[in-house]
Amino acid sequence: MIRFEQVSVTYDGADRPTLRDVDLVVPEGELTLLVGPSGVGKSTLLGAVCGLVPHFTGGTLRGRVTVAGRDTRTHRPRELADVVGTVGQDPLAHFVTDVVEDELAYGMESLGLAPAVMRRRVEETLDLLGLNELRDRPLTTLSGGQQQRVAIGSVLTPHPKVLVLDEPTSALDPAAAEEVLAVLQRLVHDLGTTVLLAEHRLERVVQYADRVLLLPSPGAPPVLGSPSSVMAVSPVHPPVVALGRLAGWSPLPLSVRDARRRAPELLPRLRTPVAVPVPTPAAAPAPSVAPRPDLAPTRPGRSARLARLFRRSGAAPGPAVEGAAADGAADDGRMGAPATPSEPVARVAGLALRRGRAEVLHGIDLRVAPGETIALMGRNGAGKSTLLATLVGTLAPTTGTVTVAGRTPHRTAPQEMVRRVGLVPQEPRDLLYADTVAAECEAADSDAGAAPGTCRELVSALLPGVPDDTHPRDLSEGQRLALALALVLTGRPALLLLDEPTRGLDYAAKARLIEVLRGLAADGHAIVLATHDVELAAELAHRVVILAGGEIVADGPTAEVVVSSPAFAPQVAKVLAPAPWLTVTQVAQALAEPAPDPMPVPEPEPEPASPSEPAPRAGAAG
Amino acid sequence: MTPPPTPDDPAFRATRTGGAGTSRTRRPAPGDLTPAGPGPAGAGGPGFRASYEKISAPRARRGNALHAGAWWLWALGLATAASRTTNPLLLGLITGVAGYVVAARRTAAPWARSYGAFLKLGLFVIGLRLLFSVLLGSPIPGAHPLFTLPEVPLPDWAAQGIRIGGRVTAEQLAFAFYDGAKLATLLVCVGAANALANPARLLKSLPAALYEVGVAVVVAMTFAPNMVADVARLRTARRLRGRPTGGVKAVLQIGLPVLEGALERSVAVAASMDARGYGRTAEVPPAVRHTTNVLTLGGLLGMCAGTYGLLAAEGAAYGLPVLAVGLGLALAGLRLGGRRSIRTRYRPDRWGWRAWLVAGSGAAVAAALIRAGTVDPAALQPGVVPLVAPTLPLWPAAAILIGLVPALVAPVPPKEASQ
Structure with missing residues (x-):
């Protein structure tokens, strides 16, 4: 269906080709998953299928790409529109019209189909994707999952033979992502559409794939094969595969269901009475025993350097963080979940926030202790970002109080607030104004009143090997996040907030982020992350808070909250339930230490499926 | 929340016949006097009621939307x-x-x-x-002076009909x-039309040859709200860096990223439109193409000349006919130009x-x-x-x-x- 013959793509100004001598045939009527680390040319390969590379993006394409027999050299994207449908990561950037029904018809109008045919196909597509209720709604009022389904529907109506999707679920919460994937599977099974899909969050998609196409590294030849055979060698893989590799299972399990069948073999080997493997900095010396190569630090000795840097923040604390930072320094980074008596960094009491008539937040009570990491979860629109905005002071609460490091955030001048609380927004790029990394650092130093060079030192620790004169826009997604994090950390805030930090990050970048955040927490920074990424929450968080419809519906230690929830449980927890392991790292550690638990943790073993836990899906979103 | 009344529900009709879409502006209406329910209708009797319901405004759907x-x-x-x-x-x-x-x-x-x-x-x-x-x-000229502002003396050459300050009259x-x-x-x-008419639907009623121009206009219009949202987001981000959100410097620093964002978004929309078949054209013979150009250009020139004639004092006699001929030519050109477009229209407004x-x-x-x-x-x-x-x-x-x-x-x- 899709055939690449000796294809190389070189963008203008690049010194080496992004894709080199790719030869492959994507089989018809199957769901093929394209995987690989960041920057190996996944998007370029997808763009070459629909003709946007090179007709739209520029650059040089050598070799030949044919789709359903049409050569993309002689057919422009618009002439392929009836055989290839393309959907990107951001559905809003895809929409041309403003109402669902018009959007579904747009492609057919361009192709000049007869009105009667268009009418029939729109009705069929509305039913196929479950969009009938939304047919007259303006597109901007839809939720993320609904928008993504409309985007898929809009390219389905011309009945393309091939559907190309670039990270369709990365911005979605777990439930919405399943909605979209169910639709894709139905297309493949019922209509025989060929689907080519790139995705970073493999834990969501790999079990639906018929074939996996791996681009192992830039310039390396692609590997196409059955999912389990490719996953066995892939540098990027979901936790369930990591678990399978660790346990030596063959064939590798790809879904939680497969792995659960094998779990009884593994459980006896894990019979160490590890009570609660809370992911504390001390309990998770990840790099030393990690089975995954991508978890290892990219440079030996970097952790030590990082630790030195962050510890200095304890020695020279900002004016209002004495208690917080001193605690962290005194504990020397070896404390567990620092729950008890210390003064909280942030306290939220009875918080409600209205936007017009909508109550975005309602009755929120939350305390954040120094050194504690909290994961804020919940579906899109549940109020996670709004809660972060009240903590940082960009939104004023309607009722209730918010106190961060002794101040009321929205009444404090930004220059002062920046030394108490820092937020890395969903789009880290928003924080960057300057032309070069060095200029950003200087600006950050003067903004935060820090000694010159403070920020640059942080950047060097977080982002080794980035020259001063790099333009922030030329950085990769993960590098940009690290730069934004460094800018925010320049003020040495006691409370660090991150909004969706793993969006668009591959597993390696995510592992580096986890390492950095653990170091920060060990040094006494309190961290609150709003995230859809259950694996990240399991790795990092001491506590998970689940929001639904603007209210807290669950708040407790990660293991308790997450294991009992079908939507928010990480894969390892699902496989090994009711045993309390959450991450592959913990399992690896348990396997490596057959002796009785060397580090007793005072808490008793939690009931894995506590019935009193409110279901996180209760309540209604907006 | 109670479910909204359905169109079949008599109570629904009764409230709707008031003609007001919002409860704030609702007035008592004839329908309010009739008992809600399947009983005998009010003074008008069943015949009156049936004919009234036939012409009273229905609930808007895609199919009955007003042009x-x-x-x-x-x-x-x-x-x-x-x-x-x-x-x-x-x-x-x-x-x-x-x-x-x-x-x-x-x-x-x-x-x-x-x-x-x-x-x-x-x-x-x-x-x-x-x-x-x-x-x-x-x-x-005025006879009721209200107050007098201090007048700024202007040099003679600048004071030709201009005055700053001075007497203010009722x-x-x-x-x-x-x-x-x-x-x-x-x-x-104009604002009322803007609020009531969907700009995209208006676009659907344009002649096929003008469609591409219309798309550009509509896309440009949807960009304004997006840019406003960008400005708000970037102002928030400035606060996160600990900088004041007002002032000239802030505007300058925000301005560039906002423009960049708008540019990136337009590139993304353009890619999406291209990949979805926008701009596909049918082959037309060169003769038709040339005729189209001649007709359109000639028509536009004629319209210009005719308008000038209408407005100028001496040309009123030939102004109207020239304008009419120009309009006719231009319309013919547009109609012929529409042959290049293979676009069809999905449910245009009737x-x-x-x-x-x-x-x-x-x-x-x-x-x-x-x-x-x-x-x-x-x-x-x-x-x-x-x-x-x-x-x-x-x-x-x-x-x-x-x-x-x-x-x-x-x-x-x-x-x-x-x-």
Whole structure:
């Protein structure tokens, strides 16, 4: 269906080709998953299928790409529109019209189909994707999952033979992502559409794939094969595969269901009475025993350097963080979940926030202790970002109080607030104004009143090997996040907030982020992350808070909250339930230490499926 | 929340026949007097009731949507009427009529929120007009000085009809107010059309040859709200860096990323449109292409010449025919040019009798006020020298009320529970 013959793509100004001598045939009527680390040319390969590379993006394409027999050299994207449908990561950037029904018809109008045919196909597509209720709604009022389904529907109506999707679920919460994937599977099974899909969050998609196409590294030849055979060698893989590799299972399990069948073999080997493997900095010396190569630090000795840097923040604390930072320094980074008596960094009491008539937040009570990491979860629109905005002071609460490091955030001048609380927004790029990394650092130093060079030192620790004169826009997604994090950390805030930090990050970048955040927490920074990424929450968080419809519906230690929830449980927890392991790292550690638990943790073993836990899906979103 | 009444529910109809889409503006209506339920209908009897229900405004759906052009014709009719008078009472009445119809028939769509912005813009225009009149003086002679501002002496060569400061009279302020009110009413009429008519639907009614130009306009229009959102987001981000969010420096620093964001978004939309078949063309013979060019260009030239003739003092005789010929040529060119486009249209709005009524009501208001301008010019242009209180001329005022017809006949938009 899709055939690449000796294809190389070189963008203008690049010194080496992004894709080199790719030869492959994507089989018809199957769901093929394209995987690989960041920057190996996944998007370029997808763009070459629909003709946007090179007709739209520029650059040089050598070799030949044919789709359903049409050569993309002689057919422009618009002439392929009836055989290839393309959907990107951001559905809003895809929409041309403003109402669902018009959007579904747009492609057919361009192709000049007869009105009667268009009418029939729109009705069929509305039913196929479950969009009938939304047919007259303006597109901007839809939720993320609904928008993504409309985007898929809009390219389905011309009945393309091939559907190309670039990270369709990365911005979605777990439930919405399943909605979209169910639709894709139905297309493949019922209509025989060929689907080519790139995705970073493999834990969501790999079990639906018929074939996996791996681009192992830039310039390396692609590997196409059955999912389990490719996953066995892939540098990027979901936790369930990591678990399978660790346990030596063959064939590798790809879904939680497969792995659960094998779990009884593994459980006896894990019979160490590890009570609660809370992911504390001390309990998770990840790099030393990690089975995954991508978890290892990219440079030996970097952790030590990082630790030195962050510890200095304890020695020279900002004016209002004495208690917080001193605690962290005194504990020397070896404390567990620092729950008890210390003064909280942030306290939220009875918080409600209205936007017009909508109550975005309602009755929120939350305390954040120094050194504690909290994961804020919940579906899109549940109020996670709004809660972060009240903590940082960009939104004023309607009722209730918010106190961060002794101040009321929205009444404090930004220059002062920046030394108490820092937020890395969903789009880290928003924080960057300057032309070069060095200029950003200087600006950050003067903004935060820090000694010159403070920020640059942080950047060097977080982002080794980035020259001063790099333009922030030329950085990769993960590098940009690290730069934004460094800018925010320049003020040495006691409370660090991150909004969706793993969006668009591959597993390696995510592992580096986890390492950095653990170091920060060990040094006494309190961290609150709003995230859809259950694996990240399991790795990092001491506590998970689940929001639904603007209210807290669950708040407790990660293991308790997450294991009992079908939507928010990480894969390892699902496989090994009711045993309390959450991450592959913990399992690896348990396997490596057959002796009785060397580090007793005072808490008793939690009931894995506590019935009193409110279901996180209760309540209604907006 | 109770489920909204369905169209089949008699209670629903009873509340809807009031003609008002919102409960705030709801008035008692004949339907309210009839008992809700399947019992015997009220005074009119079943026959009356059935025929009334046939013509009363239905709930708006895609299929019965009013043609966007009808809304624009209605609004342009009101605007024409407004341009014929400076009587603040009549202008206020026109604004009120437009506002009532908007309140009764606008949807929850993003473009419908623009009405408030146009109202504010109108008030701003009046204020600006008054301010200029106070500061720069006015050629209107006046007998009622209100106060005197210190006058800035200007050199002789600059003082040709310009004055800064000086005496301010009541007449001059009244004149400025009338003038500003006229302009503000025009703006409000345009705002009403903007709020009621879906711009994308209007685009569907354009001739095929103009479609691509229309797309550019509509895409540009949807970019404005996105840029506003970008500015808000980046201002927030500035606060996160610990910088003040106001001031010239902030604007400059935010400006560049906002423009970059807009550019990136337009590139993304362009890629999406290209990948979805935008701009596919049919092969047309070269002869047809050349004919199209000649017709369109010739037509446009003819229209220019004809318009000039109409406006210039001496050319009134040949102006109209030349304009007509030019228009004809241009239309033929557009029609021929449409052959290149293979686009089809999905469910275009139909021009039904409701559209005729809506457009006709606007035209009727315009015609009535044009007529009133010749019959009774004094009432429509109240004098400012000497200063007299404006009176409300009865029959032009009644004619303006015809503009309320859309609030009765246009389909009622559903009340949406959208955010």
